[in-house]
Amino acid sequence: MSELETAKQHDAPPAGKSPSHGHAVNFKSYLRRCLYIFVAVLCAISLMVFISYLPQSHYGWTAKVALILCVACVNAFLVAGFLMHLLSEKKLIYTLIGFTAFFFAGLMGLTVYAMQDMPHGTIYH
Amino acid sequence: MEIPYAVYPRPDTGIYNAKVGIWLFLASEVMLFGALFSAYVLIRVGAPPGEWPHGWQDVTLGTLNTVVLALSAITTLMAWVACKIRRFGQFRFFHACTLLLAATFMVIHLTEYHDDLTHYEIHLTNGRIADGHMLENNARENYVVIDGRYVNNEQDLIDLRGQKIHDTQIKIPRSEIKDMQNYGPWHNDYMALDFTMTGLHMLHVFAGSIVIGYLWLRGRKMWETDPEHFTNRVEVSGLFWHFVDLVWIFLFPVLYLM
Numbered sequence: 001m002s003e004l005e006t007a008k009q010h011d012a013p014p015a016g017k018s019p020s021h022g023h024a025v026n027f028k029s030y031l032r033r034c035l036y037i038f039v040a041v042l043c044a045i046s047l048m049v050f051i052s053y054l055p056q057s058h059y060g061w062t063a064k065v066a067l068i069l070c071v072a073c074v075n076a077f078l079v080a081g082f083l084m085h086l087l088s089e090k091k092l093i094y095t096l097i098g099f100t101a102f103f104f105a106g107l108m109g110l111t112v113y114a115m116q117d118m119p120h121g122t123i124y125h
Numbered sequence: 126m127e128i129p130y131a132v133y134p135r136p137d138t139g140i141y142n143a144k145v146g147i148w149l150f151l152a153s154e155v156m157l158f159g160a161l162f163s164a165y166v167l168i169r170v171g172a173p174p175g176e177w178p179h180g181w182q183d184v185t186l187g188t189l190n191t192v193v194l195a196l197s198a199i200t201t202l203m204a205w206v207a208c209k210i211r212r213f214g215q216f217r218f219f220h221a222c223t224l225l226l227a228a229t230f231m232v233i234h235l236t237e238y239h240d241d242l243t244h245y246e247i248h249l250t251n252g253r254i255a256d257g258h259m260l261e262n263n264a265r266e267n268y269v270v271i272d273g274r275y276v277n278n279e280q281d282l283i284d285l286r287g288q289k290i291h292d293t294q295i296k297i298p299r300s301e302i303k304d305m306q307n308y309g310p311w312h313n314d315y316m317a318l319d320f321t322m323t324g325l326h327m328l329h330v331f332a333g334s335i336v337i338g339y340l341w342l343r344g345r346k347m348w349e350t351d352p353e354h355f356t357n358r359v360e361v362s363g364l365f366w367h368f369v370d371l372v373w374i375f376l377f378p379v380l381y382l383m
Contacts, residue, residue, distance in 0.1 A: 027210055038195060042192065045377075051382075064383075071378075076374050076375070079195075079374065083367050091139075092138045092145065097148075100152040104155055104156065107159050115170060
């Protein structure tokens with residue numbers, strides 16, 4: 001959340017008063033932008049629900065799951081990118097997220113690996 | 126002793142320390158929920174074909190909860206923007222909206238839990254199964270009454286998608302009951318995962334609500350003494366709230382739609 005820069009310490013306005021300078025912030029335009037994102041999120045939610053109701057006979061289960069997860073990722077991007085302001089964050093935060101993504105991928109990778117590593121004599125249904 | 130760089134950015138990182146702190150915390154949270162999601166993948170993929178429940182959750186309520194949480198993410202952001210432009214009144218309004226939406230989310234979710242915990246699968250001595258919501262289960266009476274239906278085997282209860290279920294009131298003598306169990310976390314793997322994942326998420330919503338509620342109730346004093354510090358606290362709590370929303374974005378399709 002670094003897009004809105006407030007004034008520096010020396011020119012921070014007194015509480016309850018609007019700052020005279022240092023705030024190139026248009027509250028209404030920001031509100032409008034938030035509403036656009038909200039509408040996009042609503043569309044993504046509707047799309048996920050719509051895909052889940054597509055007939056199983058025409059669209060395979062795997063395709064439906066893949067599509068739903070894709071839309072969920074787009075939805076997550078909207079929240080993380082715009083609402084959490086990740087699109088304009090500092091390098092340190094990106095580094096931290098990079099490490100998290102690495103370990104998360106490792107966690108999921110180990111899960112997939114474990115599924116192929118069944119003990120000898122396992123009975124499959 | 127004053128904590129350094131609690132308000133203004135450290136020159137080397139370009140951000141204040143609390144923000145680094147919350148992102149580190151969120152990283153640990155990703156791993157916590159990641160462990161549960163990986164458990165879900167393992168159990169879901171390992172389930173024999175045709176034995177994973179579908180349509181057990183109310184998609185309408187789930188969708189409503191998703192919209193409620195998405196809206197609360199917007200109001201949280203607007204509360205922070207209001208602090209940035211030094212409008213405390215607007216901050217109070219937007220955070221009041223966030224708190225109301227959080228309460229709505231929790232009430233809807235608790236309704237779903239109540240629905241699960243009063244929903245019973247009753248195995249009868251004749252081999253059939255009665256499935257429905259418990260209406261009367263008095264230990265002194267020799268019968269139970271449910272609002273539900275009879276099915277011939279458990280397979281009929283696995284995939285409820287697209288089924289039009291007509292419930293009727295059924296009175297079952299206790300002598301005909303072999304065993305009965307509600308749809309709590311002990312019911313099967315799906316319900317265990319559902320309660321664990323949504324329960325942990327609900328705890329996060331509750332904790333976030335306490336923090337936001339504290340800032341809303343007791344924030345004026347800090348606002349009057351140090352508005353920038355207060356704004357940072359609102360930002361940090363907002364980041365946590367967005368993360369809670371982010372987790373739900375994946376929980377909803379995984380537990381309600383797949």
